[in-house]
Amino acid sequence: MASVTIRDVRKSYGSAEILHGVSVPIEDGEFVILVGPSGCGKSTLLRMVAGLEHITSGEIAIDGRVVNDVPPKERDIAMVFQNYALYPHMTVRQNMGFSLMLQKAPKAEIEERVKKAAGILDLTHLLDRYPRQLSGGQRQRVAMGRAIVRDPQVFLFDEPLSNLDAKLRVAMRAEIKELHQRLETTIVYVTHDQVEAMTMADKIVVMHDGIIEQIGAPLELYDNPANLFVASFIGSPAMNLIDGRIKANGSASFETAGGESLALAKAPAASDGRPVVYGIRPEHLRLDDAGFAAEVVVVEPMGSETHVMARLKGGGEIVAALRERRAFKPGETLRLSPDRDLVHLFDKETRFRL
Amino acid sequence: MNAAAEVALKPAPRRSRGARLLENRNVLSALFLLPSAAILLVFLTYPLGLGVWLGFTDTRIGRPGIFIGLENYEILWHDHVFWLSVFNTILYTVAASVLKFALGLWLALILNEKLPFKAFFRAIVLLPWVVPTVLSAIAFWWIYDAQFSIISYSLIKLGIIDTPINFLGDPTLARASVIAANVWRGIPFVAITLLAGLQTISPSLYEAATLDGAGSWQRFRHVTLPMLTPIIAVVMTFSVLFTFTDFQLIYVLTRGGPVNATHLMATLSFQRAIPGGHLGEGAAIAVAMIPFLLAAILFSYFGMQRRRWQQGGRD
Ligand SMILES: Nc1ncnc2c1ncn2[C@@H]1O[C@H](COP(=O)(O)OP(=O)(O)OP(=O)(O)O)[C@@H](O)[C@H]1O
Ligand SMILES: [Mg+2]
Numbered sequence: 001m002a003s004v005t006i007r008d009v010r011k012s013y014g015s016a017e018i019l020h021g022v023s024v025p026i027e028d029g030e031f032v033i034l035v036g037p038s039g040c041g042k043s044t045l046l047r048m049v050a051g052l053e054h055i056t057s058g059e060i061a062i063d064g065r066v067v068n069d070v071p072p073k074e075r076d077i078a079m080v081f082q083n084y085a086l087y088p089h090m091t092v093r094q095n096m097g098f099s100l101m102l103q104k105a106p107k108a109e110i111e112e113r114v115k116k117a118a119g120i121l122d123l124t125h126l127l128d129r130y131p132r133q134l135s136g137g138q139r140q141r142v143a144m145g146r147a148i149v150r151d152p153q154v155f156l157f158d159e160p161l162s163n164l165d166a167k168l169r170v171a172m173r174a175e176i177k178e179l180h181q182r183l184e185t186t187i188v189y190v191t192h193d194q195v196e197a198m199t200m201a202d203k204i205v206v207m208h209d210g211i212i213e214q215i216g217a218p219l220e221l222y223d224n225p226a227n228l229f230v231a232s233f234i235g236s237p238a239m240n241l242i243d244g245r246i247k248a249n250g251s252a253s254f255e256t257a258g259g260e261s262l263a264l265a266k267a268p269a270a271s272d273g274r275p276v277v278y279g280i281r282p283e284h285l286r287l288d289d290a291g292f293a294a295e296v297v298v299v300e301p302m303g304s305e306t307h308v309m310a311r312l313k314g315g316g317e318i319v320a321a322l323r324e325r326r327a328f329k330p331g332e333t334l335r336l337s338p339d340r341d342l343v344h345l346f347d348k349e350t351r352f353r354l
Numbered sequence: 355m356n357a358a359a360e361v362a363l364k365p366a367p368r369r370s371r372g373a374r375l376l377e378n379r380n381v382l383s384a385l386f387l388l389p390s391a392a393i394l395l396v397f398l399t400y401p402l403g404l405g406v407w408l409g410f411t412d413t414r415i416g417r418p419g420i421f422i423g424l425e426n427y428e429i430l431w432h433d434h435v436f437w438l439s440v441f442n443t444i445l446y447t448v449a450a451s452v453l454k455f456a457l458g459l460w461l462a463l464i465l466n467e468k469l470p471f472k473a474f475f476r477a478i479v480l481l482p483w484v485v486p487t488v489l490s491a492i493a494f495w496w497i498y499d500a501q502f503s504i505i506s507y508s509l510i511k512l513g514i515i516d517t518p519i520n521f522l523g524d525p526t527l528a529r530a531s532v533i534a535a536n537v538w539r540g541i542p543f544v545a546i547t548l549l550a551g552l553q554t555i556s557p558s559l560y561e562a563a564t565l566d567g568a569g570s571w572q573r574f575r576h577v578t579l580p581m582l583t584p585i586i587a588v589v590m591t592f593s594v595l596f597t598f599t600d601f602q603l604i605y606v607l608t609r610g611g612p613v614n615a616t617h618l619m620a621t622l623s624f625q626r627a628i629p630g631g632h633l634g635e636g637a638a639i640a641v642a643m644i645p646f647l648l649a650a651i652l653f654s655y656f657g658m659q660r661r662r663w664q665q666g667g668r669d
Contacts, residue, residue, distance in 0.1 A: 050565060051565075052561050052564070052565075072564050072565050073564060073565070073566075073567040073568070073569075077565065078565065079561075079562070079565050081558050081561070081562060083556070083558055085556065085558040085559050085561065085562040086562075087559060087562075087563075087576075087577065088581070089580040089581060098563075098566050098576070099566035099567050102566060102567045102568055102572060102576075103567060146562075146566075150566075
């Protein structure tokens with residue numbers, strides 16, 4: 001177990017810089033998830049921690065030791081690749097014992113450690129199969145087993161669940177989380193699926209175009225997104241973002257571009273007329289006869305709640321997650337009211353939270 | 355009973371016998387195989403059969419022979435030149451194949467690395483293979499010439515030797531020389547095929563092995579080599595077959611000399627049959643190559659059998 005410190009790390013391929021100074025402190029035993037849209041540099045950052053990619057500038061330290069020039073095999077980390085990278089010519093047993101075999105560990109010890117890891121991952125009956133003879137989920141577990149057997153300082157996962165079907169993904173999510181609670185090893189995990197990030201992480205790092213947008217606990221990001229990007233990225237369905245300006249004469253309110261007026265709990269100081277983006281999560285809208293009017297466009301019943309996409313009077317669309325069990329019909333006019341205390345305001349220029 | 359169940363219970367309409375036969379996989383595949391089987395029969399089996407038959411006769415050029423049973427083979431059994439050619443062929447095949455494999459693999463590994471002008475080097479490597487054999491054999495003939503050899507010339511200029519080397523005149527040197535020429539010609543095939551095989555190995559396997567603590571030798575030993583074995587088996591089978599039946603290089607360079615030191619079974623067979631006129635005996639020598647070739651093919655067949663890890667599905 002070890003801490004990992006990433007300090008102002010940059011990465012360039014030729015003249016193109018794709019990581020622009022990234023710093024992430026990771027504590028011992030923490031489960032950290034790097035999340036962000038495709039191409040934002042998550043894998044690159046992870047591979048730099050693993051030592052598979054040269055660090056252009058900045059510093060990465062594992063357990064206090066700067067490892068910029070330490071070869072991968074001496075970093076004591078294990079990585080689970082997106083495509084699993086199992087050795088096709090080795091059985092599950094050989095795959096899992098490969099690193100120990102290279103370390104020339106005694107046969108009995110290898111066997112024992114492989115058995116133990118296989119037990120944890122429910123792979124015992126598959127030990128003599130070849131990767132070809134396994135299902136996607138089983139391969140994924142073997143890849144994890146290969147990492148566990150080594151008992152490394154840090155686990156690195158690069159989108160390990162992206163090849164699995166939805167149901168298996170949910171199951172594996174729980175398994176990985178349980179595994180972390182059991183082993184208490186530091187984990188750095190990459191995904192572009194914000195649900196995965198929210199459900200598993202101790203700490204989420206939101207990345208975008210080679211920079212870090214925000215670092216925080218899952219609920220912290222949900223409750224207090226630092227900027228528009230995080231606001232729109234975290235949460236499902238995504239937060240509604242409406243352009244408009246603040247009206248602060250007397251009582252504070254927000255006026256949409258279409259002229260609709262929404263009450264605010266309080267306006268930021270000296271902000272009358274300031275152009276802002278108004279953010280409200282779908283789950284923080286409720287039916288209310290005193291609310292604003294919106295015409296239903298699309299209805300998506302999810303079972304526990306219903307997602308209603310509706311058009312505002314002055315243009316613009318809004319999604320509401322409603323718990324009422326009633327039939328919403330396209331064309332029907334609803335009256336919705338936001339939970340005033342849970343409204344987020346963002347500066348239109350800087351895109352930061354006000 | 356609902357409508358769907360009723361439909362399902364109705365017997366399928368009877369179709370004609372011919373139509374059903376056509377749907378049978380075996381019948382259909384036999385039908386598709388027929389044309390190629392016929393071609394094989396006419397163009398491969400007939401000459402082969404004729405060769406085998408000639409081996410049992412005393413046919414000479416210009417005189418049809420009669421069946422003489424195993425007499426040709428008896429003669430060969432007591433013919434030390436024939437046995438010398440068998441020895442030469444095996445030596446030639448084994449030495450050249452081992453060298454081609456080792457050098458070809460080495461070259462493939464180098465070409466698989468990131469290096470500048472990669473495409474250029476790959477093209478260069480293919481050159482010996484593109485040049486017609488006879489042409490390259492003639493080039494080697496000059497290189498090995500007793501008086502004008504470029505190698506002797508260079509070594510003399512460097513002061514390492516003072517008389518030209520008699521490459522093709524000394525039995526041992528001649529053997530080494532023809533093997534070297536064959537290796538030069540055969541390397542591209544091995545190197546390029548193995549390179550293609552190397553490129554199918556996923557880079558993430560190497561990365562996984564690196565993280566598992568494997569050094570470069572261990573990555574080669576535990577990832578590259580096992581992943582490459584199926585292709586190695588195919589390439590080396592072909593290489594062995596080509597080498598064993600080689601004719602052109604020897605015929606241009608030494609014609610089997612000096613004192614039969616480089617006579618291969620193929621060249622000896624030709625020598626006896628055409629210039630020597632003993633068609634029957636030549637054919638018998640050629641037929642004697644068959645068991646060796648069969649052995650090589652069987653060996654690689656069992657070596658090449660899909661390994662268990664390559665098989666799909668479950669056990
Ligand atoms: N070898 C390379 N040469 C040049 N550019 C590269 C190279 N590898 C990656 N990139 C670029 O770096 C950026 C980040 O790539 P990276 O693989 O880290 O993205 P990612 O966040 O993991 O995306 P995804 O979610 O799709 O896996 C991409 O824009 C990519 O085009
Ligand atoms: Mg990636």
